[in-house]
Amino acid sequence: MGVSERKEREKEQKRSLMLEAAEALILEKGLDNLNMTEVAERAEVSKGSLYQYFESKKDLVLGICDKATGLLTKEIQKVLTEDKPGIELVHMIGATFMTFVTQHPEYFRAMRFHDNIKETSDLEGSTFLDSCSTNMQSSFTCMVRAIQIGMQDGSINPSYDPKELALILWATSHGMVSMAYQHQNTQHFNLLSELGINLNSLFENFMKVIGCGIATDKQKTNYDSQSFFETNGKN
Template sequence: MGITERKEREKELKRAMILEEAQKLILEKGLDCLNMDEVAERAEVSKGSLYLYFNNKTDLVLGICHKASAMMNAMTTKVLTENLSGLEMVYQIGINYLTFASEHPEFFRAMRFLENYKDTDQAKNSNYLGLCAQNRQEGFRVMVRAIQIGMQDGSINNTYDPNELAILLWATSHGVVNTAYMHQNTEHFKLLDHLGIDMETMFKSYMKLIGCGIQSESNKNSDSQSFSETHSPNTRSVLTENNDA
């Protein structure tokens, strides 16, 4: 009697399909204009049905966040399996985050939304909130692991506490990606007129800046320069102008 299982599967599939459509809508019109009637129409279900699959609008957006965090995690975890030094892994994790933000702005928007609405009752009643938190913690653990690897292989200064260092790298890289994203996508954000910033260049400078602080002495002497120069990650630059820098 696999009927209940089949139904469960079908329900999950439909949920995914609705999320897909909502995602497209965000990409087209922006998260601010996301409208449940429209989502229902696009997904070819009635409004009532839509609310059978998602508790409320916040739940739906969190569903998208969950997809985003799962995707991020897959990318991040993969880095650990590559043949890289710990320091290079840390770099690659950052680049992945950057790539993700520029290739999936709708996911990035959704995650920024989440940051603002985490504390509402609606968010707290969503199953997705916990799943997102889990994914975030898992991603963070990968970062810690990369740092530990770096401390063992001698590429990262082992006088730090790995957890503390991971939090700082997490926090600062989020800040950098966020600022770069804002500069690119938000009309009224420019910190400095005529200063074009592309995400990739900015991230490289960032890695160079903190590289000094996290590298081991031996690593600094051997290839500190190459650290910020040799890598050419497959991140496409999204910026149009770049007068400065």
């Protein structure tokens, strides 16, 4: 009899509902103002019930982060299936990351929270922590792969260590994405608009700098990187 299977499924559904409630609240009021009682209300369950599905508030946010990194990783992995020169793949991975964050700020918030947790906390076990790490690791591996492809097909300068380069691209992309996030979600983050710069142009120039820095000579002028924002008209 499939009772336990059904229960498992239902449990997962409810968990998912709670996550959605939390996501909505984060979107509305910010991660800092997230309140477990409110999450419970929004999800139409009691507080106690909420705590049967998540060990703690941390765990809840980590649950969102798990979902987020899972989605992001899937999208990045999809990029790798394309038959393009490596340097193009690197560009696409960056653009994927960028689009993901601008479209799902609440997910990015959860991802930053995850970083925070690992820094401060005593790391009392959360099921989600490991899963998050695995997801991130996968994304990173994709970046390494893209670089290796690029070195093989002659579009990326092979004098770098692929993993080290991947780390640099990861970190710098993170910085760019983080700025884009602030631009969109922070009051009084005037920098971009003050300077009359738009995100699209900024990102493309970022890729140009990086591209120029990692390309082989023969490739150097070749990536005129079309706008990744052309489909979603953000400011």
